[in-house]
Amino acid sequence: MYAMQKFSALFxxxxxxxxxxxxxxxxxxxxxxxxxxxxDANLPSIAVNGISLHAxxxxxxxxxxxxxxxxxxxxxxxxxxxxxxLADHGYRVVFYDQMGSGLxxxxxxxxxxxxxxxxxxxxxxxxxxxxxLYRTHPEQKVILFGHSWGxxxxxxxxxxxxxxxxxxxxxxxxxxxxxxxxxxxxRSRDFSLLGERLNDLAYLDQFITGHRNAHAVLxxxxxxxxxxNPVTGEDNTKAGSFWRNGAVFSEALIDMGEREKPDFSQGxxxxxxxxLFFYTERxxxxxxxxxxxxxxxxxxAERYKIxxxxxxxxxxxxxxxxxxxxxxxxxxxxxx
Amino acid sequence: MKxxxxxxxxxxxxxxxxxDAQTVNWSRYTPENKHFIDLHGGxxxxxxxxxAAGTHFRIxxxxxxxxxxxxxxxGNTWLDDYKVRIGGKIRWFAVEHIQFSTRFEAVFRRExxxxxxxxxxxxxxxxxxxxxxxxxxxxxxxxxxxxxxTHFQHEEAYKDQFPGVRDGWYLPPTGGNFYAGFxxxxxxxxxDIYLRAGRILVQDFKRSPLIPYYSQxxxxxxx
Numbered sequence: 001m002y003a004m005q006k007f008s009a010l011f012x013x014x015x016x017x018x019x020x021x022x023x024x025x026x027x028x029x030x031x032x033x034x035x036x037x038x039x040d041a042n043l044p045s046i047a048v049n050g051i052s053l054h055a056x057x058x059x060x061x062x063x064x065x066x067x068x069x070x071x072x073x074x075x076x077x078x079x080x081x082x083x084x085x086l087a088d089h090g091y092r093v094v095f096y097d098q099m100g101s102g103l104x105x106x107x108x109x110x111x112x113x114x115x116x117x118x119x120x121x122x123x124x125x126x127x128x129x130x131x132x133l134y135r136t137h138p139e140q141k142v143i144l145f146g147h148s149w150g151x152x153x154x155x156x157x158x159x160x161x162x163x164x165x166x167x168x169x170x171x172x173x174x175x176x177x178x179x180x181x182x183x184x185x186x187r188s189r190d191f192s193l194l195g196e197r198l199n200d201l202a203y204l205d206q207f208i209t210g211h212r213n214a215h216a217v218l219x220x221x222x223x224x225x226x227x228x229n230p231v232t233g234e235d236n237t238k239a240g241s242f243w244r245n246g247a248v249f250s251e252a253l254i255d256m257g258e259r260e261k262p263d264f265s266q267g268x269x270x271x272x273x274x275x276l277f278f279y280t281e282r283x284x285x286x287x288x289x290x291x292x293x294x295x296x297x298x299x300x301a302e303r304y305k306i307x308x309x310x311x312x313x314x315x316x317x318x319x320x321x322x323x324x325x326x327x328x329x330x331x332x333x334x335x336x
Numbered sequence: 337m338k339x340x341x342x343x344x345x346x347x348x349x350x351x352x353x354x355x356d357a358q359t360v361n362w363s364r365y366t367p368e369n370k371h372f373i374d375l376h377g378g379x380x381x382x383x384x385x386x387x388a389a390g391t392h393f394r395i396x397x398x399x400x401x402x403x404x405x406x407x408x409x410x411g412n413t414w415l416d417d418y419k420v421r422i423g424g425k426i427r428w429f430a431v432e433h434i435q436f437s438t439r440f441e442a443v444f445r446r447e448x449x450x451x452x453x454x455x456x457x458x459x460x461x462x463x464x465x466x467x468x469x470x471x472x473x474x475x476x477x478x479x480x481x482x483x484x485x486t487h488f489q490h491e492e493a494y495k496d497q498f499p500g501v502r503d504g505w506y507l508p509p510t511g512g513n514f515y516a517g518f519x520x521x522x523x524x525x526x527x528d529i530y531l532r533a534g535r536i537l538v539q540d541f542k543r544s545p546l547i548p549y550y551s552q553x554x555x556x557x558x559x
Binding site: 023024025026030031032033034193194195196198199200201202203204205206207208209210211212223224227228236237238239240241242243244 | 381382383384409410411412413417419445447449450451452454456458481483486488491493494496497498500501502504505506507508510511512513538539540542543545546547
């Protein structure tokens with residue numbers, strides 16, 4: 001009985017204490033997640049097809065464009081920023097957070113659902129718009145550098161517009177056909193019923209819930225859910241891993257994929273652009289056989305395994321980037 | 337006005353504490369065996385295991401059960417996540433073998449993950465309508481688990497991503513889940529064994545938690 005009274009006093013005390021402090025809600029941007037470009041005018045942004053995108057570009061405007069496409073879907077380009085150093089080697093490097101992702105403007109869930117498979121057209125149009133915005137002359141070459149989901153998006157775009165890109169640098173696209181993507185997602189999860197990760201994630205649902213368009217709340221939960229993945233070797237607890245995830249966009253795109261089963265390899269056999277295909281030693285869901293299977297869809301792909309790192313390491317880990325990824329990319333780019 | 341609302345919430349929380357309980361066969365308690373200890377395990381926002389202890393008494397004609405329950409999910413780190421519930425269950429009516437009871441719990445829960453430590457005070461309320469006959473019972477339950485006020489203390493790993501993150505108490509309520517399911521149980525001697533299972537839905541009725549179902553197997557002993 002004493003324990004019960006003590007607990008009650010603690011409970012009421014906590015509520016009274018909370019009542020004396022400034023009200024703070026989990027749904028307000030800036031509390032648990034940073035604001036997006038439409039909420040913070042100080043962030044670098046561009047407008048493409050009526051949507052505000054978080055974006056930056058480095059290097060001489062007339063140089064060959066290298067457009068970086070982040071993973072997710074729903075991630076952001078922060079972990080790709082080592083690629084800025086391509087500007088020091090004579091390239092124009094463009095980064096942007098895709099619609100509904102990172103620090104870019106959010107899209108209402110119903111709007112995404114109503115688009116159906118058309119959401120992919122919207123993403124291709126967006127990429128086309130980004131290229132058009134940064135391209136200064138018709139002879140300027142365009143290279144797409146996509147990581148994970150970004151590599152899938154780059155492939156779909158190149159298949160749709162085969163003459164619009166002069167080279168593809170791709171890092172561990174999970175798959176290109178939806179069945180392959182599902183297979184990869186399944187294998188890359190670390191969900192043991194008695195394990196810490198699944199239980200941390202599931203337990204969280206008691207503390208924080210949000211409706212379908214509660215972007216700030218769901219983005220925050222997404223971040224907590226993706227802190228580390230021992231299967232793929234990702235570690236988002238390292239400084240500078242991300243700004244903010246787009247949970248609603250990510251979920252909508254996965255749901256669309258399950259319904260529509262898109263094939264991102266369509267048209268890819270028509271492309272003349274050379275492909276540099278990276279995969280990593282420490283991504284246990286991406287063995288040599290999987291890399292051969294996925295890269296086999298491209299007519300001319302040079303496959304390269306990066307040792308000593310996992311899924312996001314080739315760009316995010318500065319040592320790996322400087323010693324392995326960048327030199328390999330420069331050799332590829334300079335030959336185009 | 338806000339302070340008044342919080343005081344009302346606090347008062348409500350006090351009511352929670354004074355009337356709340358476990359899965360129980362009401363018909364099998366006697367004045368000689370009014371205390372119980374309960375062990376349970378199952379899936380409820382993770383794979384969780386718990387222990388509870390409580391007692392039965394009466395207020396007028398209304399039988400009441402109060403208890404304390406401690407549970408924690410599986411995982412590699414001991415006691416980084418747990419939940420303490422202090423509750424009571426009151427049986428409002430019994431007509432023949434049909435009985436209706438309500439359950440109120442004051443909940444304290446903690447979670448620590450790579451990015452944040454969360455402390456939450458909440459409440460869990462449910463109604464149970466069941467058929468209790470002799471040594472066995474079957475009942476339906478509907479309830480709502482609310483995370484009323486939550487304290488966020490972020491790790492450096494998250495501050496490295498977003499230095500502007502604001503630690504502290506967050507209110508209005510940060511979460512809520514409805515649940516509906518069934519209870520089945522039987523009494524063998526001084527022991528009850530029971531099964532609870534059902535569906536969980538986020539309070540907007542459109543989303544589900546990662547594990548959208550709950551299930552619990554338990555055994556309690558009376559003394």
